Amino acid sequence: MTKVIVVTSGKGGVGKTTSSSSFASGLALRGHKTAVIDFDVGLRNLDLIMGCERRVVYDFVNVINGESTLKQALIKDKHCDNLFVLPASQTRDKDALDTASVGRVINELRDSFDYIVCDSPAGIEKGALMALYYADEALIVTNPEVSSVRDSDRILGILAAKSKRAEDGAEPIKEHLLITRYSPRRAAAGEMLSVTDVQEILSIPLLGVIPETEAVLQASNAGVPVIHDIESNAGQAYRDVVARFLGEDVPMRFLTADRKGFFSRLFGA
């Protein structure tokens, strides 16, 4: 049974595309056939982060308009065999999407994929609504700051009201909280919301915490999802997230500041 997972946040710049690319790659690395769709029509980024921008010939909108087949538009990922990218169009806007056509594409993908990851655009308008409409599960990407948490709360309300599952009165979308750009040191200093704060406000289960690292930016610029960087905390954290998503019991990491103070190092606390 294919699962459709939307990666969404409401707010922009919190790490939706970074998370989509690493999460989809992680599922593929674990042997699952995975497709990742860029719903950010007009501002496509996923192909850049996945390092396949130069291979885009046909895109999501072409498929919707019947100008190409799904097979022609899907780009095979460089790094994992099981992963395919359906890029967004850069020259159209979100009005090119509608529920019927998106549903048709998703249904076609269901035939050959285990997981379909929908990378949502920011906001709560058409593109975001289209990305979440067919979702079975949702990754709510949140930064530990009030505006991001507020927007995530808003998008959770929309998931519960405007998705297909909500309209059909089916079992609600399974929600997962993914906190990104987390700095344990700043949270401890009270400059950032803590994981507990965020969880308390959103009251949904925590899937993982991705620490703020330079590796993420470097990976994005290099076009290699950060999950492939096993050395980095973020890469490891994304691997943990995928494992937890697949039902494994993996303890949370990177929640506390690893650089110990002078005295604690001295006394070995």
Place this chain on the structure above:
Amino acid sequence: MKQSTKEDLKKKPHGKDTALDIKGSVFTLTVLCLKSADSAAIEQALHEHLSRAPRFFHNAPVVIDVKALRHDVSGDTATTLDFALLTALLRKHNLVPVGVRHAAPEQLNEVITAGLAILQGGSAKPEPAEPPVASATGASATPPPNRMPKHDERSQDAPEPTPRVATTTKIVRQPVRSGQQIYAKDGDLILLAPVNAGAEVLADGNIHIYAPLRGRALAGVTGDMNARIFTHSLEAELVSVAGHYRIFEQQPAADVHGKSVQIYLENERLVITPLI
């Protein structure tokens, strides 16, 4: 000051020297709508109803309604009703007959002889859809199991032919999220999950939030000044009762912030008091 004057008014006309005070009062009584004058049939029906809820009617005062008999095709059936016999029958079943309603003029003497009062109350009301006795016993099955029905509050009078069940209360189990709005029309709103910042909950009645209130809560939106808001943790942006609102631009005052509180109107002023 106001209260003391009220007390004075109450006490002055009735001094200690009077042996009694006469006051008018309204009671809810069970009405027994007779559909047959045959005492055997009445006894059987009575037995059936009472055996279903014996404690419900124990020593319950009842009014006998003979309207259905008057409308009977044979005009003389009503007159054949023996009120003395009927009274004895009801007493035998631990009911306390107190009066007769809709008695025909020719029956009045007999009613009075039987020691019953002649009642005219509630006659303006249209005939109940079904005999109140039947609906009252039916109702005894409807209240929640944890609540023992008391006959005086469940029993039916003509003005309210159907059992009143509070169906207007709205219960929400999911968090109310930013941008969402929940409105309980004609009743109370009960929330078992947080009301987050940017969310709005409204009710014509009271609002109970068994979780933090971080957004806005407006009780008594159609003007009920007695409506109240209850929350486990007050972190609200705005609270309002019957249009009297308060904005918490920063944070609610330290003594109530994050506390279990109730919010209500007192002399048209919004009062927030901690619930201990």
